[in-house]
Amino acid sequence: MQEDKLYDTLLNLPLFLGMSRADLLQIAGHTKFDFQKIEGGETLTEIGEPYHRLLFLLSGEVAVETMADDRGYRIVETIKAPEVFMIERLFGYDQHSPHHYVARNDCSLMSISKKEVLRLAKQYEIFHINLLNLISTQAQRSNRRLFRVPPKTLSDSIIRFFENHCLRPAGEKNFHIKMDRLAQELNVKRLKVSVALNELETQGLIELHRGRISIPALEKLINR
Structure with missing residues (x-):
């Protein structure tokens, strides 16, 4: 048995x-x-x-x-x-x-x-x-x-950053990262990162918190 x-x-x-x-x-x-x-x-x-x-x-x-x-x-x-x-x-x-x-x-x-x-x-x-x-x-x-098509917009670059740093391209994710650090990682100004993140939040794809970016379903963000 x-x-x-x-x-x-x-x-x-x-x-x-x-x-x-x-x-x-x-x-x-x-x-x-x-x-x-x-x-x-x-x-x-x-x-x-x-x-x-x-x-x-x-x-x-x-x-x-x-x-x-x-x-x-x-x-x-x-x-x-x-x-x-x-x-x-x-x-x-x-x-x-x-x-x-x-x-x-x-x-x-x-x-x-x-x-x-x-x-x-x-x-x-x-x-x-x-x-x-x-x-x-x-x-x-x-x-x-390493050979994927480069992102065309800053929002695409942010999503690519999220995707590349996860074990699985789906499910709930929480990035404990400050906007200054994310801007450094993407080599852009913090203000532009803030604007792009707020646009993604308006679309219901992410949730912004103090020092944390919550992604309820990464697959929806990738396929937006």
Whole structure:
């Protein structure tokens, strides 16, 4: 019964897509999974913490905070289950978390050690291919950002800044950034940034607060 429940869980995760029922049941019975339930407000991972496992969000919502190198601004976005976190940080020269993860409500988590991930990749070709596809897709998306058509207006430049600094191009985002800093990032005068932001607020796409820009749905802002 426990293996059947774990089988249903694995079916919803991208790393296990396309695998047969027999393989998934075998994985459920022979792989060491760590399950955890946390309450809203609890921290999952700190910025700079070593990342030597794959962490899956099975249910709930998580606030992900990313900070500029000089701590001059930060972005907080909401990620909903199901999700796998920081798959690209499991390998490579920097195997530390660049984000701060905090549960927004009660969450169910599952993690697999790096050692188990390597074993599964060696034993199951589909798992190996899924792993490579996820990492490759992230690398390709990052590369294509360098060759996109330049923004035509200041509003477009502001929206592009928001989009480029988020993990996902959709959902709720909060940019804790002052207009002076945003103007510096875009190399324009603060007054022009203020005018453009107020226009976007008038359209109902963003909400302006003291030192914070709230975006209810980034996908609507991008597709305005």
